[in-house]
Amino acid sequence: MPNITLSINQQSYMLTDLDPRTTLLDVCRHHLQLTGSKKGCDHGQCGACTMLVNGQRINSCLALAVMHEGDEITTIEGIGTPNSLSDLQQAFIDNDAFQCGYCTPGQICSATALFNEIAQRWPSHVSSDLTAPELIDVQEIAERMSGNICRCSAYPNIINAIQQVIKERGLTRELAAQGSNHNSDKTDGLTGASNTTGVSILSSPEIWSPPPSNITRTSAQTAESPNDAAQAHASLSGAAL
Numbered sequence: 317m318p319n320i321t322l323s324i325n326q327q328s329y330m331l332t333d334l335d336p337r338t339t340l341l342d343v344c345r346h347h348l349q350l351t352g353s354k355k356g357c358d359h360g361q362c363g364a365c366t367m368l369v370n371g372q373r374i375n376s377c378l379a380l381a382v383m384h385e386g387d388e389i390t391t392i393e394g395i396g397t398p399n400s401l402s403d404l405q406q407a408f409i410d411n412d413a414f415q416c417g418y419c420t421p422g423q424i425c426s427a428t429a430l431f432n433e434i435a436q437r438w439p440s441h442v443s444s445d446l447t448a449p450e451l452i453d454v455q456e457i458a459e460r461m462s463g464n465i466c467r468c469s470a471y472p473n474i475i476n477a478i479q480q481v482i483k484e485r486g487l488t489r490e491l492a493a494q495g496s497n498h499n500s501d502k503t504d505g506l507t508g509a510s511n512t513t514g515v516s517i518l519s520s521p522e523i524w525s526p527p528p529s530n531i532t533r534t535s536a537q538t539a540e541s542p543n544d545a546a547q548a549h550a551s552l553s554g555a556a557l
């Protein structure tokens with residue numbers, strides 16, 4: 317069993333005889349009593365366990381603790397305290413961006429990294445122009461936060477909170493200054509509005525939702541009688557009646 321030292325929220329923790337199969341999430345929650353990070357799915361699907369490793373967001377339920385010796389790990393406890401909230405934590409309160417709060421630590425860690433990604437001009441899957449990732453509209457934020465699920469569906473207010481911080485930090489103006497030589501004709505993805513520098517501003521009042529999936533009806537969904545349904549089920553499962 318290995319002994320490792322982890323740096324979490326700028327404190328060193330030595331763990332002795334650690335089972336090498338222990339995840340970073342379980343180390344924080346069960347060994348160190350840093351219970352802010354939540355375990356939702358334990359399968360990398362919900363984002364409740366999001367932490368920052370060297371400033372980048374990861375699903376800590378999928379990361380073995382032994383892989384992160386020497387890294388700087390930040391959990392929600394390292395982002396702010398009740399008496400000293402980060403600007404994003406305050407924005408979540410201002411915008412009523414949570415209900416049960418279970419997903420909130422992960423949302424806040426994830427969005428904290430999102431600001432860095434935007435500042436570093438990383439494009440996302442929906443960036444319309446890879447040479448101008450400063451088009452920060454609602455779709456852009458929704459896509460970048462798509463790894464964080466909220467079962468209370470507080471998404472509109474979460475996006476509002478993130479937009480508030482982007483505005484407060486002047487992030488779009490920073491990017492405008494960096495990219496002013498190639499973005500003179502850029503417009504907002506939702507409203508078509510552009511400011512005088514040509515960089516999109518966060519003015520869309522609309523709440524964006526992803527388009528519905530294409531639904532292919534199976535015979536099980538269209539069956540009208542119990543016999544039809546039973547036959548359809550058998551045909552889908554490959555079983556003989």
Ligand code: FES
Nearest residue numbers: 356357358363377
């Ligand atoms: S608990 Fe890690 S992604 Fe759900």
Ligand code: FES
Nearest residue numbers: 415417466467468
């Ligand atoms: S606030 Fe309840 S899961 Fe997001």
